[in-house]
Amino acid sequence: MKIRSLIQRTALFLGIVLLSVYLYHAGKGHTLLIDTRAITVDGVEFSAPDSIAVSVNGSDEEFMGRAERLMVDVMGPRHRIRIEDLSGGIGIVEAVFEIPTRMRTAIVSVSAILGSTPKVLWVAEFVPPPREAAAAEQMQFQEPDAPPGATSSTP
Amino acid sequence: MKKIRLFLIENAVVILFTTLIAAAIPVSGLSWRFLAQEILFRLGRNTFLVVALILPIMAGMGLNFGMVLGAMAGQIGLILVTDWGVVGLPGVLLAMILSMPISAILGVLCGSIMNLAKGREMVTGFILAFFMNGLYMAFVLYAMGSIVPVMNSELLLSRGYGIRNVVGLEGVRQALDNLIPLRIAGLRVPVFNYLIIAMGCVFIVWLRGTKLGQDMRAVGQDRAVAGASGIPVERTRLVAIVLSTMLAGIGQVIFLQNLGTINTTSSHEQIGMFSIAALLIGGASVTKASIPNAILGVILFHLLFLVSPMAGKNLIGSGILGEYFRQFVSYGVIALALVLYEWKRVAQEQEEREHLRGVAGGSA
Numbered sequence: 001m002k003i004r005s006l007i008q009r010t011a012l013f014l015g016i017v018l019l020s021v022y023l024y025h026a027g028k029g030h031t032l033l034i035d036t037r038a039i040t041v042d043g044v045e046f047s048a049p050d051s052i053a054v055s056v057n058g059s060d061e062e063f064m065g066r067a068e069r070l071m072v073d074v075m076g077p078r079h080r081i082r083i084e085d086l087s088g089g090i091g092i093v094e095a096v097f098e099i100p101t102r103m104r105t106a107i108v109s110v111s112a113i114l115g116s117t118p119k120v121l122w123v124a125e126f127v128p129p130p131r132e133a134a135a136a137e138q139m140q141f142q143e144p145d146a147p148p149g150a151t152s153s154t155p
Numbered sequence: 156m157k158k159i160r161l162f163l164i165e166n167a168v169v170i171l172f173t174t175l176i177a178a179a180i181p182v183s184g185l186s187w188r189f190l191a192q193e194i195l196f197r198l199g200r201n202t203f204l205v206v207a208l209i210l211p212i213m214a215g216m217g218l219n220f221g222m223v224l225g226a227m228a229g230q231i232g233l234i235l236v237t238d239w240g241v242v243g244l245p246g247v248l249l250a251m252i253l254s255m256p257i258s259a260i261l262g263v264l265c266g267s268i269m270n271l272a273k274g275r276e277m278v279t280g281f282i283l284a285f286f287m288n289g290l291y292m293a294f295v296l297y298a299m300g301s302i303v304p305v306m307n308s309e310l311l312l313s314r315g316y317g318i319r320n321v322v323g324l325e326g327v328r329q330a331l332d333n334l335i336p337l338r339i340a341g342l343r344v345p346v347f348n349y350l351i352i353a354m355g356c357v358f359i360v361w362l363r364g365t366k367l368g369q370d371m372r373a374v375g376q377d378r379a380v381a382g383a384s385g386i387p388v389e390r391t392r393l394v395a396i397v398l399s400t401m402l403a404g405i406g407q408v409i410f411l412q413n414l415g416t417i418n419t420t421s422s423h424e425q426i427g428m429f430s431i432a433a434l435l436i437g438g439a440s441v442t443k444a445s446i447p448n449a450i451l452g453v454i455l456f457h458l459l460f461l462v463s464p465m466a467g468k469n470l471i472g473s474g475i476l477g478e479y480f481r482q483f484v485s486y487g488v489i490a491l492a493l494v495l496y497e498w499k500r501v502a503q504e505q506e507e508r509e510h511l512r513g514v515a516g517g518s519a
Contacts, residue, residue: 016252019252020252023246023248023249023252024239024241024245024249026245027242027243027245027246027248027249028240028241028242029241029243030240075242075243075245104240
């Protein structure tokens with residue numbers, strides 16, 4: 001194989017690999033949980049207004065109260081959020097934040113954004129609570145002769 | 156008179172199916188608007204798969220039943236993309252890219268075996284697809300989740316490994332179809348699909364003009380003469396099958412993103428048969444196929460698909476008979492095309508023999 005041809009093929013291969021990496025990064029889907037719960041940073045509590053309208057990446061506005069979560073599916077790492085304080089205190093705030101590619105589900109704190117805290121506090125990974133065994137699964141491990149409700153020590 | 160007879164023989168399949176559809180449309184009672192919308196969608200969904208069949212025909216390898224291998228590669232690409240959570244247009248493009256090396260490897264395997272079975276490529280490809288289906292099943296139902304890591308537990312079977320029978324493609328569903336929204340007279344047109352199909356067609360037209368394309372045509376016309384003139388026959392045939400398999404992989408991604416769901420164990424199985432039937436209904440033969448054949452074939456084949464159940468229901472009172480009829484048609488048209496091809500070949504040979512006898516008689 002000629003050197004020129006080898007270089008061309010290697011360049012093509014690398015180009016395709018780089019394009020794949022870019023597509024993975026740009027097309028990675030995330031689930032955002034827009035969260036209006038209060039957060040405490042260095043002893044200072046930041047809370048969201050009583051009533052807000054939220055829009056992510058220009059989508060339709062959704063209305064939220066305090067201590068609520070709104071689920072939004074997005075694509076790619078960079079997103080724009082628009083928060084309108086319906087109680088009239090802050091007005092409209094627009095902010096841009098980034099989601100790490102590895103993060104499937106992220107909690108986006110409205111309180112942190114409105115409180116002008118450092119950007120690292122805006123987004124946190126959502127860790128689902130430990131899953132309790134469903135009733136059917138509990139029954140699966142029940143001893144055949146055991147009274148109802150008793151479960152085996154070894155699953 | 157001879158010209159008309161020749162025209163009728165050459166276009167027997169197209170004429171037969173056009174007549175059949177023309178008779179079935181009024182009986183079906185389906186509206187023109189419904190049929191037009193469905194055909195617009197189905198044209199965008201299926202044409203790329205049918206176009207993928209043209210190159211092996213050009214290289215004299217007949218109808219590539221081995222395209223199922225490319226479809227398997229496309230499905231693996233889509234499963235991986237779904238597992239990684241890549242969505243939208245990047246997800247579809249990434250699935251296409253991922254399918255390419257897999258379909259290239261499968262294409263090399265398929266082409267190498269077909270080179271060992273020259274003259275019997277179609278039946279070889281048909282059986283090879285069954286064999287590869289076993290390997291595909293082993294990969295998808297056993298290796299994925301155990302050897303190949305799968306992060307999304309929703310894709311896995313309850314035993315912890317193996318992909319579920321149905322994979323939802325919510326992330327990439329109609330990502331290509333809806334990319335350029337266009338409505339003409341109230342009908343939705345999947346413009347981006349048509350652009351990709353146009354790119355596939357331009358690629359084939361461009362390839363025909365290249366040295367490789369000329370070699371393919373020469374090999375397709377006569378292997379012995381092509382070999383004697385220095386064309387690497389086996390390599391050219393191999394390249395034709397590899398390209399066809401890779402195009403089939405891309406075609407399957409386009410097809411499935413439109414449907415929005417993968418039937419892991421069976422989505423690829425019928426695609427070879429249906430694509431080949433569509434190409435043949437469009438007027439192609441085992442030795443000759445063109446892009447217009449592919450487009451016309453998709454239109455006629457899918458019109459028949461749409462109208463036959465309703466026509467069956469209205470005529471006989473049972474929609475299932477129409478369903479059986481369209482299954483029968485897809486297999487029957489392949490048989491009909493093969494019979495016509497063989498009949499024409501025998502007739503041509505006989506004509507040549509008679510011509511030679513005549514020449515010999517005249518000179519004696």
